[in-house]
Amino acid sequence: MTLGLVVLGPLLALATYLALGPLDRGGTNFLRVILLLDMVYILSLAALVLSQVARLVMARRAKSAGSRLHLRLTGVFALMALIPTVSVAVFAVLTINVGIEGWFSERVREVVGNSLLAAEAYAEEERAGLRDDALSLARSIDRARRGGIDLGDSELLSEGQRQIQRGLSEAYMIDGTAEIRARGDRSYLFDYDRPSAEQIATASATEVRLIEDWEANEFRALVRLTSFVDRFLYITREVDGEILSLLDDTQETIRLYQQLENERGRMLFEFGLLYLAFAVIIILAAVWLGLWFAERLSGPVGRLTGAAQQVGAGNLDVQVREDDGDDEIAMLGRYFNQMTKQLKGQRNTLLDNTRQIERRRRLFDSVLSSVTSGVVGLDPEGRVTFVNRSAMRLLDWEERQQSLALTVAVPEFGPLYDTLTSTPTETLQQEIKVSRQGRMENLLVRMATRRTDEGRLEGYVVAFDDVTDLVSAQRMAAWGDVARRIAHEIKNPLTPIQLSAERIKRKFGPRLGDDSDSLEQMTGVIIRQTGDLRRIVDEFSKFARMPEPDRRAQDLNQLVRDAVLLQKTGRPDIKIISDVPQGEFPALIDGTMITQALTNLIKNAGEAIDTLKEEGAPDGLVPQIYVQFYVQDNAAHITVADNGIGLPEDRARLFEPYVTTRSEGTGLGLPIVKKIIEEHGGSLTLADAPVFEGQNHFGALAHIVLPMDASLNAGNEEQDNG
DSSP states (O other): OHHHHHHHHHHHHHHHHHHHOTTOOOOOHHHHHHHHHHHHHHHHHHHHHHHHHHHHHHHHHTTOTTHHHHHHHHHHHHHHHHHHHHHHHHHHHHHHHHHHHHHTSHHHHHHHHHHHHHHHHHHHHHHHHHHHHHHHHHHHHHHHHHTTOOOOHHHHHHHHHHHSSSOOSEEEEEOTTOOEEEEOTTOOSTTOOOOOHHHHHHHHHSSEEEEEETTTTEEEEEEEOTTSSSOEEEEEEEOOHHHHHHHHHHHHHHHHHHHHHHTHHHHHHHHHHHHHHHHHHHHHHHHHHHHHHHHHHHHHHHHHHHHHHHHHTTOTTOOOOOOSSSSHHHHHHHHHHHHHHHHHHHHHHHHHHHHHHHHHHHHHHHHHHHSSSEEEEEOTTSBEEEEOHHHHHHTTOOGGGTTSBHHHHOGGGHHHHHHHHHSSOSEEEEEEEEEETTEEEEEEEEEEEEEOTTOOEEEEEEEEEEOHHHHHHHHHHHHHHHHHHHHHHHHHHHHHHHHHHHHHHHHHHHHHGGGHHHHHHHHHHHHHHHHHHHHHHHHHHHHHTOOOOOOEEEEHHHHHHHHHHHHHHHOTTSEEEEEOOSSOOEEEEOHHHHHHHHHHHHHHHHHHHHHHHHHHOOTTOOOEEEEEEEEETTEEEEEEEEOSSOOOSBGGGGGSTTOOSSSSOOSOHHHHHHHHHHHTTOEEEEEEOOOOTTOOSOOEEEEEEEEOOGGGGTTSOOOOOO
């Protein structure tokens, strides 16, 4: 139907032109029918176009798929139809106007007028010449007849023909009845055209009667001879018939030219109306064709757009209608359906693979998260790509350190990484010390390369374990063995030495007289140093052979109070604050050993404050020790905090024998305390104490955790003062 409407438009325009004719002003029934069909066609097509445009606007407002493309294509096709049509219209109007102005210009009018004047001048010249020749020949014959010249009429005619410069084709002498009485040269009877009686009568009444024979291209003159009773001179001269015909054509052309000039405005209006109708028909047909083509082009595209939106939303079961044909639009729908089917299959396969990979990843994460070793993954450039929980805990890792180079994130691992990357070795292992949050940790680090099946470098794996406690335990065991040997080797001769010194003092003191004081002083030194050695050996013995705790149900709360009271009495210069709840908190402990441990910790806190004073205490320092006891999660927590010198960076070594920060210390106090707490199944940790009020530096904090027997605390409420 669309193609039929489009083809019908130019056909109607052509029929209108043929019916109207070039500048035809006549109206016929056929023309009326054609014009009526044109009007019906224009109105019908305009209604169809407007309805289609309204439907497009409504679809665009509804934001339906493909509406924008449809509207744009329609606009483009309409513009493509309007631009050439309007351009041709403007050009045609200008051209016709210029042409018509050229037709009716002053120069054209002068040319047409001059042509008419030239033709009329030629005709008038021929008439005047023939009249003059006729009169001259008639006078010549009349004079000869009156003069009595003895020549016949035919001879007179022939002589007169010869005397006339412009020759006469025929010369006759006729009477009033048009009968020939004499003939001149080349004047034959069969060429004689008899003049009419009216012409003869006119010649008798006038001087000369001219006869114009357009068909024979001849002018004739009829003159009455006065020297004869009833004679007429009848001569003929040939003229140029084309010029005479041109005269008639020129006259007819001038009349038509004047008529057209008078109707020039009407002619322009008719031509413009004809062209407007033709342009409207062509434009409407082109717009309708554009709408049809845009619908055919944007319809599948709109369906594809809607289907693509559903695919983008995850619906891979969508299918578009496949149009018949083998053009690109029809093939696009088929290809889209094939693509969605393939995508659905690939998505299902991908989902299966993803689920399998996710299961493996969860298993991998569970394994890596559950292991105590730290694991760090690196890419081939040494940037961190994976860190498990243990590694984040051991290295105090932060999320922002992801994607950093290993040498930047953990500078302590840099030398080992550089060695691995610069040598052909695939695996390296080394013990590295790492300081995090004021704690020095010993890490056993292993680095290995990761390669693909083709041998291409894929990255590196860094695994490490915290061997701080292991190293400390090894050192403790070594020191325990050394302590036992020293106690055995040194303690045995100490008693004989001391007894020998006392015997020398008693035996030789009275004999020396005045020098007895020197002897007593020397032996006293020996006895005191022997006592010091005995004390050291006793500490070694205690450290080496810690006795098994004599566990009994004792009030842990009271033990804490007693230890605090003892230190308050011994150190009145230090403000010791206790935060101990009311009530009894029985626990299966060795009271003597726990008291020794608490006393040692509070005593160390006081000595830390003394060390700070010796090194230069800050202004406004108020020596304080804060002791807290609370029970939480069926465990007793005891903290001893001070505002003294604080802890060194490698605080883990403080639990090793003979490691101390004081010049007078033996370095065995904290190892013994730690061993006592561990023998009771608890733990001892060192940390930075909170900044005390009015201070600006961190002290030290010792935190003891001891397990509580639930059966012994059934009658007490759990308290948390932490």
